[in-house]
Amino acid sequence: MKRGLVKGFIAVLILALAVGVTGCGGGSKTPPVAVYISANQAVVFWDPSDSFSNEIIVMNNMYETLLRYDPAANKLLPVLATGYKASSDGLTWTFDIRKGVKFHTGNELTADAVKTSIERTTKRGMGAAFIWAPVKEIKVLDPYKIEFHLTYPAPLDLIVASGYGAHIFDPKAVQQNGEDWFSQGHEAGTGPYQLESFKGKEEVVLKKFDQYWGGWKGKHFDKVVFQEVAEAATRAQMVQAGQADFVDNLPLEQIERLKSDPKIAITQTPSYQNLLGLLNTKKPPLDNKLVRQALSYAVPYDQIIKDIMKGYATQSKGPVPAGLWGHDESLPQYKLDLDKARDLLKQAGYPNGGFKLLLTYASGDEIERQIAELVKASFSKLNVNLEIRGMPWEPQWDLGKATKSKDRQDIFVMYWWPDYTTPYSFLYNMFHSEDTVNFNLAYYGNSEYDRLIDEGQKISGSDRQKAIGLFGQAQKLLVDDAASLYFFDQMYVRAMRADFQGYQDNPSYPHVVFFYETHRGSK
Amino acid sequence: MSAVDPGREKGRRFALPGLAYNLYLLRKNVLTLVGLIVVLVLVLVAVLAPVVAPYPKDAFADVHTEHRLQAPSRSHPFGTDEMGRDMLSRVVFGARISLTVGIIAIGLALLIGVPLGLFAGYFGGFIDELIMRITDVFLSFPPLLLATAITAMLGPSLTNAMIAIALSWWPWYTRLIRGQAVSLRERGFVEAARAIGVPRPRIIFRHILPNAVAPIIVQASMDFGSIILESASLSFLGLGAQPPQPEWGLIVSIGRNFFMTSWWYVTFPGLAIFLAVLAFNFVGDGLREILDPKTREG
Numbered sequence: 001m002k003r004g005l006v007k008g009f010i011a012v013l014i015l016a017l018a019v020g021v022t023g024c025g026g027g028s029k030t031p032p033v034a035v036y037i038s039a040n041q042a043v044v045f046w047d048p049s050d051s052f053s054n055e056i057i058v059m060n061n062m063y064e065t066l067l068r069y070d071p072a073a074n075k076l077l078p079v080l081a082t083g084y085k086a087s088s089d090g091l092t093w094t095f096d097i098r099k100g101v102k103f104h105t106g107n108e109l110t111a112d113a114v115k116t117s118i119e120r121t122t123k124r125g126m127g128a129a130f131i132w133a134p135v136k137e138i139k140v141l142d143p144y145k146i147e148f149h150l151t152y153p154a155p156l157d158l159i160v161a162s163g164y165g166a167h168i169f170d171p172k173a174v175q176q177n178g179e180d181w182f183s184q185g186h187e188a189g190t191g192p193y194q195l196e197s198f199k200g201k202e203e204v205v206l207k208k209f210d211q212y213w214g215g216w217k218g219k220h221f222d223k224v225v226f227q228e229v230a231e232a233a234t235r236a237q238m239v240q241a242g243q244a245d246f247v248d249n250l251p252l253e254q255i256e257r258l259k260s261d262p263k264i265a266i267t268q269t270p271s272y273q274n275l276l277g278l279l280n281t282k283k284p285p286l287d288n289k290l291v292r293q294a295l296s297y298a299v300p301y302d303q304i305i306k307d308i309m310k311g312y313a314t315q316s317k318g319p320v321p322a323g324l325w326g327h328d329e330s331l332p333q334y335k336l337d338l339d340k341a342r343d344l345l346k347q348a349g350y351p352n353g354g355f356k357l358l359l360t361y362a363s364g365d366e367i368e369r370q371i372a373e374l375v376k377a378s379f380s381k382l383n384v385n386l387e388i389r390g391m392p393w394e395p396q397w398d399l400g401k402a403t404k405s406k407d408r409q410d411i412f413v414m415y416w417w418p419d420y421t422t423p424y425s426f427l428y429n430m431f432h433s434e435d436t437v438n439f440n441l442a443y444y445g446n447s448e449y450d451r452l453i454d455e456g457q458k459i460s461g462s463d464r465q466k467a468i469g470l471f472g473q474a475q476k477l478l479v480d481d482a483a484s485l486y487f488f489d490q491m492y493v494r495a496m497r498a499d500f501q502g503y504q505d506n507p508s509y510p511h512v513v514f515f516y517e518t519h520r521g522s523k
Numbered sequence: 524m525s526a527v528d529p530g531r532e533k534g535r536r537f538a539l540p541g542l543a544y545n546l547y548l549l550r551k552n553v554l555t556l557v558g559l560i561v562v563l564v565l566v567l568v569a570v571l572a573p574v575v576a577p578y579p580k581d582a583f584a585d586v587h588t589e590h591r592l593q594a595p596s597r598s599h600p601f602g603t604d605e606m607g608r609d610m611l612s613r614v615v616f617g618a619r620i621s622l623t624v625g626i627i628a629i630g631l632a633l634l635i636g637v638p639l640g641l642f643a644g645y646f647g648g649f650i651d652e653l654i655m656r657i658t659d660v661f662l663s664f665p666p667l668l669l670a671t672a673i674t675a676m677l678g679p680s681l682t683n684a685m686i687a688i689a690l691s692w693w694p695w696y697t698r699l700i701r702g703q704a705v706s707l708r709e710r711g712f713v714e715a716a717r718a719i720g721v722p723r724p725r726i727i728f729r730h731i732l733p734n735a736v737a738p739i740i741v742q743a744s745m746d747f748g749s750i751i752l753e754s755a756s757l758s759f760l761g762l763g764a765q766p767p768q769p770e771w772g773l774i775v776s777i778g779r780n781f782f783m784t785s786w787w788y789v790t791f792p793g794l795a796i797f798l799a800v801l802a803f804n805f806v807g808d809g810l811r812e813i814l815d816p817k818t819r820e821g
Contacts, residue, residue, distance in 0.1 A: 237783075251780050253605075254780075257784055369766060369777075370605060370606065377584045377606075380584045389679070390765070390766070
């Protein structure tokens with residue numbers, strides 16, 4: 001064993017210097033296969049009713065929704081619904097279901113299937129099921145017409161276009177195979193691609209569904225491969241070597257380098273994604289609003305934007321990212337001001353800092369780590385000792401949900417992006433009081449705030465302007481309470497092969513490539 | 524103690540006194556000498572880290588993102604990292620961490636392993652059987668795997684990494700010392716001590732232990748390198764030191780993201796690991812030769 005040491009050591013050295021030289025092959029030389037390489041595992045939840053994670057990309061290629069939202073044009077595009085109308089009070093919505101659509105199981109799409117799909121998702125109550133909360137009743141008028149009755153005038157057209165929880169699946173597949181069938185790694189969608197195979201968490205392969213209603217006349221890919229490659233340098237090399245068509249989550253250093261490669265195209269698009277540091281409002285010393293405000297004044301925001309994000313982000317104003325309706329330009333922003341922070345700490349009874357905090361972030365996320373280190377350095381100037389701990393998402397989340405409050409972290413760093421295109425997704429999930437902890441990892445509880453956003457949500461279908469006003473008031477409360485650190489609204493920067501064509505970023509479906517619309521063309 | 528071998532008297536070396544002879548052996552063995560010099564430099568650097576490092580504060584919490592990822596220059600001979608910290612300072616303080624980890628982990632392993640080995644060897648029988656089967660269980664796992672599992676259980680931190688390394692390492696010492704104890708307990712001086720009624724603990728720790736120390740020293744000095752490597756590996760995997768600690772393995776791990784664009788990032792901490800491990804191996808090998816009566820005869 002001792003003699004093997006030197007050998008083992010050399011192996012480690014080579015590994016350290018050469019990680020990434022050997023990427024796994026995608027066999028991409030045959031033209032109709034597209035390869036999407038992500039930093040994250042492709043599918044967390046296989047069940048379309050439960051889906052609320054990375055699988056949004058795979059799901060939106062296997063399954064479809066009634067409508068799809070195009071925020072750039074502010075238009076809803078028909079997908080499984082060919083048309084819809086809402087009553088003047090916004091409480092009754094009728095959708096025409098597309099005829100001649102086949103599920104991958106061979107069964108035909110009908111209004112019944114739509115009703116059963118949505119009802120199953122609602123009943124399971126997992127993932128994004130809450131988006132259906134305003135729906136009181138679903139009525140099937142005829143095999144291709146369906147009517148929704150709402151309890152309040154919510155924007156149902158946006159809800160049915162959600163990237164999560166609104167996918168229509170073949171309910172017969174569940175009836176025949178049991179409730180857990182999806183979770184075991186099966187699917188029964190209508191999308192252009194169907195599941196061919198998957199290997200654990202690393203790889204998912206989709207192949208084209210011959211009977212897709214859109215047809216296969218134009219230029220399309222026959223197969224789509226999704227792979228998880230955790231190493232950023234490897235991802236960058238794979239796209240350079242042509243082993244990947246589309247790569248996400250590259251460190252900005254790599255982007256700068258890839259820009260000079262003519263075979264690579266870099267896209268840069270605004271997103272609805274922001275990065276927050278949720279402050280534990282229930283645990284001392286952060287249960288004191290003054291301390292939370294002090295820390296909000298101790299974050300070097302400009303340095304984060306300029307040096308870490310290289311300008312691919314802007315400092316957030318409150319929890320709703322710029323560009324999304326409900327974003328409030330008039331909200332105050334905290335700026336780096338250590339004197340003010342010291343002052344606030346003094347008022348809070350910590351004239352000389354002197355406490356310890358734990359910050360958790362998702363390990364492997366370079367941006368989060370660098371920000372954590374920067375914040376640690378800045379807090380240390382207030383004599384606040386910040387322990388930063390990178391953890392895989394599941395344990396990080398579990399710690400946040402720990403039964404004993406004292407075991408939980410003080411600062412929870414995470415990204416948020418909306419399920420469907422509404423500010424309520426940010427305001428509700430992260431800050432509305434919860435009986436059992438889910439995503440309110442600030443443990444924020446404020447009945448006035450709850451009332452404002454619930455009210456806003458209820459009227460957002462009928463009176464958008466008033467809703468925006470209420471959401472604005474709620475955000476003022478939140479920012480004044482300093483329930484979270486608001487780091488930045490992100491810009492998505494992605495690298496793809498220059499000959500990968502037809503891709504259009506849609507911030508309502510973050511990270512999703514609708515592969516049916518793409519093809520490999522000559523430059 | 525043993526009868527004089529007549530052949531030895533002819534040798535010139537026999538006439539040299541102990542220390543001089545040892546130095547002579549050391550000089551003859553160039554690799555050991557080189558290793559020893561590197562180890563001494565490392566120890567000096569670690570002890571004098573705040574003096575040697577050009578920017579001692581950079582080793583820990585200080586950040587200057589405006590200087591991020593600068594290539595080596597006169598003001599930053601090893602370049603800077605993505606937080607704008609001076610790499611030389613971090614590598615220098617890394618020596619401190621690595622040596623501390625080595626000392627503590629080996630110390631803990633010895634603390635567990637040596638008494639157990641002594642008991643097993645001295646008492647024999649059931650106690651021997653029990654202790655040795657336990658060590659067999661531990662030895663059946665590759666040490667890195669076992670340490671990984673333990674840190675995963677305890678939670679990632681440098682302290683836990685040290686505990687994990689010690690827990691995966693002690694059986695080697697138990698085995699080694701048991702072998703020594705088994706042969707020593709039959710020797711005349713032990714028998715004599717027993718005969719005049721010296722209590723057992725005293726026999727074990729005053730008579731057997733000192734005579735079994737040489738192989739432990741050799742083993743420990745060779746393990747030092749392995750342990751530095753193991754702690755670097757654990758940190759590389761995210762299970763040991765946590766950012767912003769300037770642990771070599773951790774720096775290499777983070778540097779992977781930048782190695783296509785900033786060659787110096789992984790190179791210098793990588794070289795530091797390389798040199799440290801190699802040096803301790805040379806020293807360990809040399810010590811074995813010097814302390815081993817067979818090779819001494821040359």
